[in-house]
Amino acid sequence: MGAKVLFMNGDFLPFEQGTISVRTHGFAYGTGCFEGIRGYWNAEDQQIYLFRLREHFERLERSCKILQMSLPYTVDEFIEISTELVRRNGQREDVYLRPVIYKSDQIIGVRLHGLKDDCIITSEPLGNYIEITGLRCGVSSWRRIDDNAIPARAKVCGGYVNAALAKSEALQNGFDEAIMLTNEGHVSEGSAENIFLYLDGELVTPAPSENILLGITRDTVIQVAQRELGIPTRERVVDRTELYNADEVFLCGTGAQIAPVIEIDRRPIGTGNVGPIATRLQELYFDIVRGKRAEYRKWCTPVYSLVSAENTD
Template sequence: MEAQELFMNGEFIPVERGVISVRTHGFAYGTGCFEGIRGYWNEQDQQLYLFRAREHYERLLRSCKTLQISLPYTVEQLLEITVELVRRNNQRQDIYIRPVAYKNDQTIGVRLHGISDSFLITTEPFGDYVATTGLRCCVSSWRRIDDNAIPARAKVCGAYVNSALAKSEALQNGYDEAIMLTHEGHVSEGSAENIFLVLNGELVTPAPTENILLGITRDTVMELARRELGRITRERSIDRTELYNAEEIFLCGTGAQIAPVVEVDHRPVGSGQIGPISKALQDLYFEVVRGKRPEYRARWCTPVYSSVPASAS
């Protein structure tokens, strides 16, 4: 069901009223930050679960701090507003929630201080962002933004021009997704996803210092791999050619979920099929996000609707 309402500057309003001026600072200069939160519909429970919404809002507030944006809400209040918005829209399918905090003055001048802040949340029906059945990737000619240029730890609106350049380059050259390198030539992440490799049987991912967004799905994967598969993830620098020798590769993120990679730069990854570790983590992830694993549901899944069948408890 398409959303009928959104939340904007302290009130729930019809979606058609959710507009900003063309002179808005955040529109002109990219001076905003955002989050993407998925909600997963569980047909058996007749329940919509918001996955790790708390952690997303904690990260949003950290991004706001970087951009000198002040929001008048706590994490708890943001969770309450979000649940209420989804209820108002009566959405009972997989959805994507987009909170955006941005500089709102209609002024000319590049800066962060002395400008008023605004906030909105939208919710939309949402399926797969990228295929989860095997991606063909290329190493992008566009390098990942550096922490001393636009902080990669913050989800800064303007920073996604970097991602858009890499994504379009990949798609227009016949690939499904891009893999970006740092300026030092180390593997960083996809255009909008973290990356994991299996090398010599070991699960490896770029370290936080490789200009990655500290992904919530990335953290989820690392915990599931440790608790369910008995595999510790190594965080380290990864060279480009290690992509060509990996037994398995997968991308992950709120949008991408768990998306195995079967080819990089025309070279098959492993056998060219989805590997066993990638498949096991993907299966686990889709059970967890839909609230089908009780040991994770209470901690990671926020139910939207009040009544849940006894079978789900």
């Protein structure tokens, strides 16, 4: 079911009323922060589970500190608002929540301080953001934004122009996705995904210093790979040519989920097919996010009570 309502500045409103002025500071200058949160429908439980909801709002809080923004609600209040929003939409499918905190003053002039911060949260149906059965990627000519320019560790609205440049270049060159390098020429991440390599029996992923978003799915992969597969993860500098020699490569993120890569710069990765490590992690991930693994239920926030789940038709 599509979105009927959204949450905006303290109220649940009809979706079509979720508008801002063309003079809004966040629109004109990109002065906002956002999150992307997935909810997964479990038909057997008649339940939507919002995955790692608390961690997403904690990261939003950290992003806002960097942009001198104040969250209008506590993390616990955001959790309550989010679950209520999905309930009001009566959604019984996979959904995507996008909370946005933005500078709402209608002024001309670039700054962060002394401006009003407002909030919008939407909940909409969403399937796969990118292909999850074998991506063909290209290393982008666009370099990843630097921590001293627009910090990539914060989900800053304006910073995603950097991702858009790389993504369009990749698609227009015949690839599915881009892989971005730092200004030093080290591997950073995809256009909007973290990246993992499987090399010599361990997972390798760029360190936080490599201008990456500290991904919640990235953290999930690190924990699950160690716990379920006994595979450690090494966070370090990764050179471009290591991509070509990896046994496996995959991207991950809330939108991307776990997306195996089978080719980079026209070079096959490993056997040129989706590898066993990415396959197993993908299977585990989808079981976990749909609430099918009891030991990971702490990461899954249920939307419906048993009674309300039965009466949402």
